Amino acid sequence: MTIQAQKGTKDILPGDSQKWQFMEETAKEVFSNANYQEIRTPIFEATELFSRGVGTTTDIVNKEMYTFIQKERSITLRPENTAGVVRAFIENGMHRLSAPVKLWYHGPMFRYERPQAGRQRQFHQVGLELFGIEGPIADAEAIAMAIEYLKKLGLPDLSLEINSLGCPKCRTAYRDRLKEVISKNIDQFCENCRSRLDKNPLRILDCKVPQCQELLADKEIQDVINSDFICEECSDHFEKLKEYLDAMGVKYSINKLLVRGLDYYNRTVFEIKSNSLGSQNAVCGGGRYDALTELLGGQPTYSVGWAMGMERLLSLINYDVKDYLDVFVVSSSAKEAFLLAQYLREHGFKSDFDMNCKNFKKQFEKASKLNAKYAFVLGEDEINNSTVTVKNLSTTEQKIIKRDDMLNFLNQV
RNA sequence: GCGGGUGUCGCCAAGCGGUUAAGGCCUCGGAUUGUGGUUCCGAUAUUCGUGGGUUCGAAUCCCAUCAUCCGCCCCA
Numbered sequence A: 001m002t003i004q005a006q007k008g009t010k011d012i013l014p015g016d017s018q019k020w021q022f023m024e025e026t027a028k029e030v031f032s033n034a035n036y037q038e039i040r041t042p043i044f045e046a047t048e049l050f051s052r053g054v055g056t057t058t059d060i061v062n063k064e065m066y067t068f069i070q071k072e073r074s075i076t077l078r079p080e081n082t083a084g085v086v087r088a089f090i091e092n093g094m095h096r097l098s099a100p101v102k103l104w105y106h107g108p109m110f111r112y113e114r115p116q117a118g119r120q121r122q123f124h125q126v127g128l129e130l131f132g133i134e135g136p137i138a139d140a141e142a143i144a145m146a147i148e149y150l151k152k153l154g155l156p157d158l159s160l161e162i163n164s165l166g167c168p169k170c171r172t173a174y175r176d177r178l179k180e181v182i183s184k185n186i187d188q189f190c191e192n193c194r195s196r197l198d199k200n201p202l203r204i205l206d207c208k209v210p211q212c213q214e215l216l217a218d219k220e221i222q223d224v225i226n227s228d229f230i231c232e233e234c235s236d237h238f239e240k241l242k243e244y245l246d247a248m249g250v251k252y253s254i255n256k257l258l259v260r261g262l263d264y265y266n267r268t269v270f271e272i273k274s275n276s277l278g279s280q281n282a283v284c285g286g287g288r289y290d291a292l293t294e295l296l297g298g299q300p301t302y303s304v305g306w307a308m309g310m311e312r313l314l315s316l317i318n319y320d321v322k323d324y325l326d327v328f329v330v331s332s333s334a335k336e337a338f339l340l341a342q343y344l345r346e347h348g349f350k351s352d353f354d355m356n357c358k359n360f361k362k363q364f365e366k367a368s369k370l371n372a373k374y375a376f377v378l379g380e381d382e383i384n385n386s387t388v389t390v391k392n393l394s395t396t397e398q399k400i401i402k403r404d405d406m407l408n409f410l411n412q413v
Numbered sequence B: 001g002c003g004g005g006u007g008u009c010g011c012c013a014a015g016c017g018g019u020u021a022a023g024g025c026c027u028c029g030g031a032u033u034g035u036g037g038u039u040c041c042g043a044u045a046u047u048c049g050u051g052g053g054u055u056c057g058a059a060u061c062c063c064a065u066c067a068u069c070c071g072c073c074c075c076a
Helices: A017-033 A047-053 A059-063 A082-091 A136-152 A168-183 A191-199 A201-206 A210-216 A219-226 A232-248 A310-316 A334-346 A360-369 A380-385 A403-412
Strands: A044-046 A066-070 A073-077 A101-110 A122-131 A159-164 A266-273 A282-288 A303-309 A325-331 A351-353 A372-378 A387-392 A398-402
Touching: A017 A101, A017 A122, A017 A136, A017 A310, A044 A047, A044 A082, A047 A059, A047 A073, A047 A082, A082 A101, A082 A122, A082 A303, A122 A136, A122 A310, A136 A159, A136 A232, A136 A266, A136 A282, A136 A303, A159 A232, A168 A191, A168 A201, A168 A219, A191 A201, A201 A210, A210 A219, A232 A266, A266 A303, A282 A310, A303 A310, A325 A334, A325 A360, A334 A351, A334 A372, A360 A372, A372 A380, A380 A387, A387 A403, A398 A403
Parallel strands: A325 A351, A325 A372
Antiparallel strands: A044 A073, A066 A073, A101 A122, A122 A303, A159 A266, A266 A282, A282 A303, A372 A387, A387 A398
16 A cells, blocks of 8 residues: 555645645735734644643544644644744733734644545634734724635635624623523433533534524523623624624624634634535634633733634635746757746746757647747757747747847737 | 445546446657647556455455545534
8 A cells, every 4th residue: 555645634736736825825915915914833832732722621622632742741733823823922022012913824733533525634724813902993803804815815705703702701691691591401402512511501502403403492591692691891892893894894694603612712703604615614713812811821912813714715716826837948959948948037937848858849739738928949040040939829920039139028028 | 433425547437247447538659850729540457445255257246444525523
């Protein structure tokens, strides 16, 4: 047996790699245009960073981490990047920078799961974090960045859902009430939900088991869900966020069941979904996580951010990013062709030639296949006369020009 | 962790107990030796994921194993 790529990992081959470059370049363009700066953090971190930062009740920490022991240290391949960015923020004293601190990143993440459509063990995320602003204007900008990015990728028709989880104060009261009404019939809920009751009762709300959904339809439970449990400050924050979104013309729907799997969120949470992705349909997820920095040992810092799954974006990009060549050099001499192509490359023209130096027919064939705009023919005559025959491969017109005029010619067309 | 599907050339595949294991794409060679994108001709799997078994005979049936895909849980 030959060696294969590991389960849940994929090679990104030419054909797709152009799309990846497009996603990365577009991210840089959109985010730096709004004055976000790129941060690159290590791919592995101390395991404790994730168990504390992501939360011990989450699936990520409980069953999906790539953890290994090295020299008695427990190391984990990052399953997401917010914890790492916050660690870097604290470690590098970035709270002393003028707020807001606006960062973006992209790179591989690792989660030990059964692969399926839209889910791999090594996958890639592009994300953004905004630190130091308490007001909902920060949430609004973060969301606007996500929307703008998707628009620039040519994916404008995705649906945005938002919700507010409240703050620790009001959420605790809400959680207790929810726990109270759900626990009346808790023995009828699924096994998962029964264990969630104590650890994270909010997660019961988006359980997919039909039986649980039916139980949740209970009037008493619905009354609690629909009650405006969040305190005045949180409610005010949420209302203002909606005002900002309305003012920007961003469409959204409110999903009271949206709680998200990570422990660190408070107030705003949001998700962007696609209808054409199969069952793994979340393209973007994020929210506000004001308590995380302090939890990880830093100064209390208001924070909001999101991450998108790049593989999922990729499968939504259904147009080709086409490759082309400015010039393909056709010659009877591989050496002459090489030198000319190299000269053109040095002057910024995308050029190639045939290293096998077959007959002209083959070389022209190759020029067409590579989508070259021009063929520069360099036969014996041209070499002796310091000229080059230029053929426009789409019109088939050709003419002889002096070598000295090549760059002028290319600059003019 | 659980459930289902699939495994024949680099890719897409036909074949369903006895065939020299179709076909298409890609690749390579050729159709007067300096001209392409169209066309035509030709080449490329002793072998059907792997290991056993049944049979006179297996890619085709059975068992095991591995890989992969899809779904559940959950998420990007």
